[in-house]
Every structure is written in C-alpha cells, then in structure tokens.
Amino acid sequence: MRTEPKPTRLDRIFARLDREPQRPVLDVPRMTRHRVVLFGATLAFYLTIVLAVVTTSWLVRLDWQAMLFRPYQQWPEIHAFLDYWVVLGQRGPTAVMVAAWLGWRCWRQHTLRPLLAFGAALLLLNVTVGAVKYGLGRSGPHYATEVGSNEMWHWFQAGSDIFPSGHTANAVVTWGILAYLASTPRARRWLSALSAVLSLSVGLTTVYLGTHWLSDVLLGWAAGLLVLLALPWLEPTIAAAEAWLFTQRDWLRARARGRGVVPLPEPTPLAPAAEEEPVPVRETVSPAAARTSRASGLLAPGPHTARSERTPVTPAGSRRPPHSDRLPRGTAPAARPVTGG
Numbered sequence: 001m002r003t004e005p006k007p008t009r010l011d012r013i014f015a016r017l018d019r020e021p022q023r024p025v026l027d028v029p030r031m032t033r034h035r036v037v038l039f040g041a042t043l044a045f046y047l048t049i050v051l052a053v054v055t056t057s058w059l060v061r062l063d064w065q066a067m068l069f070r071p072y073q074q075w076p077e078i079h080a081f082l083d084y085w086v087v088l089g090q091r092g093p094t095a096v097m098v099a100a101w102l103g104w105r106c107w108r109q110h111t112l113r114p115l116l117a118f119g120a121a122l123l124l125l126n127v128t129v130g131a132v133k134y135g136l137g138r139s140g141p142h143y144a145t146e147v148g149s150n151e152m153w154h155w156f157q158a159g160s161d162i163f164p165s166g167h168t169a170n171a172v173v174t175w176g177i178l179a180y181l182a183s184t185p186r187a188r189r190w191l192s193a194l195s196a197v198l199s200l201s202v203g204l205t206t207v208y209l210g211t212h213w214l215s216d217v218l219l220g221w222a223a224g225l226l227v228l229l230a231l232p233w234l235e236p237t238i239a240a241a242e243a244w245l246f247t248q249r250d251w252l253r254a255r256a257r258g259r260g261v262v263p264l265p266e267p268t269p270l271a272p273a274a275e276e277e278p279v280p281v282r283e284t285v286s287p288a289a290a291r292t293s294r295a296s297g298l299l300a301p302g303p304h305t306a307r308s309e310r311t312p313v314t315p316a317g318s319r320r321p322p323h324s325d326r327l328p329r330g331t332a333p334a335a336r337p338v339t340g341g
Contacts, residue, residue, distance in 0.1 A: 035232065039226065049219045066213075089170055089199070090167065091174075098174050121173050133166070137153050172225055173224045203220060
C-alpha cells in the first residue's frame with residue numbers, strides 16, 4: 001500500500017505562508033465576566049498609582065531612591081545594549097513591524113480586522129495616555145527641581161509629559177495586540193507572557209537610563225493593559241468599519257469594470273424592400289470626343305471646329321528626296337544584257 005510522505009516542519013511553515021482559499025472563521029474576543037473583572041481591577045490599580053503620586057506618598061520616595069541610586073552608573077557595561085533595547089517601546093519602529101505582520105495576516109485571511117483592531121488600539125492609547133500626560137504635567141528625573149517632590153503640575157516646563165510612561169504603555173499595546181489577535185489559545189498564552197516581559201523590561205530600561213520614575217512605568221503598564229482589555233467593546237465598530245470598506249471596494253471594482261467595457265452600437269433596423277430602380281447606363285464616350293472635351297478648356301475663346309470637320313490639305317509635290325536610280329511610277333524597267341560566262 002502506497003502511503004503519503006509525512007510533511008516536515010519546513011513544509012508546514014511554507015504551507016502557512018500560502019493564502020487561504022476562503023476566509024476563515026475567526027474567534028473574536030468578547031467582553032466576558034472574567035475580562036470585566038480584570039478591567040475593573042486594573043482600573044483600580046491605575047487610580048491607586050495616580051493617587052499615591054499626587055499625595056506624595058511612599059511611592060514618590062521610592063521614585064527618588066531609585067533615581068538617586070543611578071543604575072546607569074552602577075552597571076555601565078549594559079548601557080549600550082539597553083540603548084537599543086528601549087527601541088522596542090518606541091511607537092514608530094514597533095508600529096511599522098507589527099503593522100507589516102498584521103497586513104500579511106489581512107491578505108492571507110481575506111479580512112481587515114487585524115489592522116483595524118491595531119489602529120483602534122493605538123488611537124485609544126494615544127488619547128487616554130496623552131490626556132493624562134498633559135493633564136498632570138509631571139516632570140522627569142532629569143528635570144526634577146526639588147528632592148522628595150512629586151514634580152506635578154509643571155505644565156509649561158520642559159519634559160513635563162512623562163507620567164505615565166509612553167514607552168511602557170506602547171510596548172504593552174503593540175506586542176499585546178499580537179496575543180489579542182492570536183488564532184489559538186496556546187498562541188495567545190505564549191504571546192501574552194512575551195508581551196508582559198517585553199513591556200516590563202522596556203519600562204525598567206527607562207528607569208535604568210534615568211528618563212522615567214518607577215511609578216511612571218507602573219502606570220504605563222496599567223494604561224496599556226486597560227486599552228487591551230477594552231478592545232472587545234470596540235469589536236462591533238471594527239466589524240462595521242470592515243464591512244463598509246469591503247462595500248466600497250466592491251463598488252469601485254464594479255465601477256472600474258463598467259468603464260473598461262465599450263458598449264456595442266445598437267443594430268440599425270432594415271428598411272422594407274422597395275421596388276428595384278433601373279440602373280443608370282453610363283454613356284460611352286469615344287476617346288476623340290473625350291480628348292476634345294478636355295482640350296476645350298485650354299483653347300482660346302471663339303468658335304472652334306473639330307479635326308474631322310476641317311478640309312484636308314494636300315502638300316504640293318512629293319516630300320521624298322529625288323533619286324537618280326529610280327524610275328517614275330508606271331514605267332517598265334529596261335532589260336539587262338545577258339553575258340556569257
């Protein structure tokens with residue numbers, strides 16, 4: 001019995017790269033009770049951090065202790081590496097990488113949901129985090145003016161938009177969206193753990209570099225997690241936007257096809273058969289008459305006669321030159337003498 005060869009791991013990888021013939025049924029996350037509880041707990045943690053910083057509690061003293069410890073001076077050998085590692089939290093480079101991956105998924109699965117969900121998450125992140133940043137106006141460690149102060153309400157001072165940490169919140173949303181859009185529960189668990197480690201490590205890197213307080217990192221982590229937990233509430237809007245975009249695409253395709261087709265002319269109805277008319281017979285014109293008619297336009301004005309009507313003129317005498325050895329016409333030639341041979 002002939003058996004099919006078992007596909008290798010490389011074959012399965014290349015099979016995943018092929019576009020699926022039909023749009024698969026995707027598991028869209030819903031706002032379950034468990035997710036609502038997590039959202040409420042994260043929101044309570046978020047408000048606790050804000051309250052602790054505003055009231056200059058023990059958390060602010062911990063911020064100053066970490067800043068005065070100066071980690072970048074304690075471990076200078078990892079400074080060069082962490083300068084590159086912190087890029088994983090910058091919105092520009094990370095958004096391009098994740099958008100490229102999600103764009104391939106959109107093409108492969110015949111759907112726009114991955115990119116639309118990613119765009120909605122980034123929009124929600126920028127609005128919420130940006131409002132808190134500029135509303136509280138907290139200065140960073142490099143711009144601190146008073147030891148032990150929470151450095152709040154410095155709206156018109158340079159570097160007063162660091163609370164919460166944008167790097168940390170962006171890392172949570174950018175890498176967490178991959179777990180949110182995962183197609184299997186196992187992949188979702190692994191990607192969730194990976195995004196948590198990346199976001200926390202990026203946040204701690206900013207503390208090491210001295211660009212953020214420790215409380216900034218904690219609040220940024222909570223802000224990014226709130227955005228991911230709130231995404232199921234936006235799924236109906238995302239589905240409506242996807243349906244509208246597909247409708248517009250189909251309309252444009254139909255319009256383009258309509259412009260490319262040249263309509264055929266309508267057939268002209270045939271007239272009823274009429275009585276046959278006699279075919280006019282062309283008059284035969286002699287060549288001489290044709291020459292006469294053509295030359296008449298070139299003659300001077302006045303009466304002219306045709307060549308056949310003119311009186312023939314006979315020249316006097318013969319036009320041939322005289323010859324001495326020729327006899328006149330009608331005279332018999334003389335007999336030649338016969339000689340013996």
